Amino acid sequence: MGPVGPVGPVGRDGVASGIGVGELDLDGLGGDVLSLTPAPGGPPLRPGEVYVLVRLRGRPVGTVLGRVGEDADMAQALAAAAREQLAGFLSGAPPGPVRARADKEAAGGGAVRPGADTEGPACGGGSGAGVPRVSVVVATRERTGQLARALDSLLGQDHPGHEILVVDNNPATDRTRALVERRYASHGVRYVVEPVPGLAAARNRGVAAARGEILAFTDDDVIADRRWLTSLVAPFADDPRLGCVTGLILPARLATPAQILLESHGGFTKGFAPRHFDPHRPPPGEPLFPFTAGRFGSGANMAFRADALRAVGGFDPATGTGTPARGGDDLYAFARVVVAGHRLRYTPEALVWHHHRESWRDLEEQAYGYGAGLTAYLAALIGRRPALVPALLARVPHGLAHALAISAHRTAGEQAVPGEHGARTHPWPRSLSRLERRGMLYGPLGYLRARRLVRGHRPPWEAAR
Template identity: 30%
Template structure:
């Protein structure tokens, strides 16, 4: 069977993350299954674009270890940056890595093993937090690790079908974009201070509608380590991110309907979170460190996300259908031999 060829897309936007960007690229170069190429897509930052081009050159051509530096060809934001990478990529499968994360050496190899099944259209991996303080804050519940862009308690383990993959550690066949279009512009992070998201959720739901037989998998062997700066270990950020998640979910459900838009969240809120509160209260009664804080954080997180959802639902209705997001068309990139 021909080898699966990966193009890895890393979207970047600030020179403040320069060491992190270099580390992310080096982790791709160190893969046991070499990537065809790494694409660095710069989000409307000419200084960073020039600095990266000076570091990596212009277009070295495809090959293990090659890095191409591109300017975001669309409006400011993560979705348009990813679409720029999709349009330019030469690989059969496109993998997405956050600019402040490093992939373990077998990241791509584990993902590639899942694509031997022709029905698989997307594979996501497990994202582990790398706490800036050196350890998890005692009050921070594992069930809310999605707040810092990581896998959270309550997600499936092993290799399992999922509704959607998480965008910072994910891969898609190119044919998935041919069928469903690109990431929706107008949802997700766009340089604004509010940490919105859910653009990958909307894409995955749209993909399943376009290709009903498609399988989307979580393979927790495909591991990356995501940097969590000290500012994101604070309760203020936790509350803002939970509220923003509610806003984002309202946008998604406006587009795809509540049935699909909140399918996974129902089990999470009715089973996983009540159990988390109970564990936190039990630990508090037993005198264990952080128990009361974790229980309180779960309650605060649910309240924040609910408030954000209600506000977002009102705003989405006022804005009208489909006014917030348009799926950007994705031109077919050059084809490579050995597509899965």
């Protein structure tokens, strides 16, 4: 299948393009509109289809997609949709249907994804006592435009004190170094080079160079919400057994069919209710725990207790983007920390806006990489911890069913936002399902190839001893 063009009325698979993305803040569900703004770094909102993060006095609670007419008051129309769809969820009753009407004249349909199937108390901050030192690690390679946008958002954090490290992975030019030295070194941003190709190796270099008790990781293609770091780090102060915290990832733009299709079938979002994962109390309904590490979160928004991450050897350098394994470095770290006995927490208040890949070719590569990264991570976990083989074998039947389910052809109605709205359908193409499954078959082989390339490589903090 060839690439989809940039922005047009409808893409190749019936996917409309050009959905506006914004934030709607309400003074309580029944209260006034406090603000309606475009997503950070995004274009102004215009009539048509609009996808918004709904906040209640700043707290993220759900997403709504609506079609707003030319003559409608956009803020009031989207607020009405939010009240209709979130009322049941926030009152404890089952959420309403996925279709939403912004108002009788202006909204053609929409959906909300409030994440009501999870457990745990409402997510607040930590106690605030003894705020730990934090290092933020951003691995990058030859993407200075995106990196600058990410660093600007990190410098605007409301966290009382943190350092930022840029890890330049196997650089081909000196552009990243020049950017950091010219624009960001005066703000305390540190520049580090990792010559070994691969995201995991780059992150390990950041782990070695970091000075913080907590190590936060994000990517160069995100914009961090102002309270991202405070919300991501606060839970560590309240729970000494907590080893890892992950957060919410939303799309910064939905401008092309590929971006819309990815988000309509899940994207990176893990819902709007906090969750706890405890190795001593496996979550109900999770027969593959802890091997379904993708449910914990994603590498663009994660933090670890530094001692816990270093104790398990950090990230496996034979995984991740930039290696033959294609991915899986974040999944490996999540599972290793949990297997070592630490708790993990997902908190939706720690928000970053992610710039999804734009072209159809990008989406094809992403589908293949997801499949490869999943099985590469499992190969890495078993290769590094052979004692887990019996537990993994016991879960093989469930694992096969899970793998087939996550890579299956999906119709539009099986996902919420923004999959089904109006009269259009956004099915997940069979071609992408096939690519995911091919990636799964390739993943262990890719990992073995990558492991040969890094044979003898030790984590930088160990090699320095």
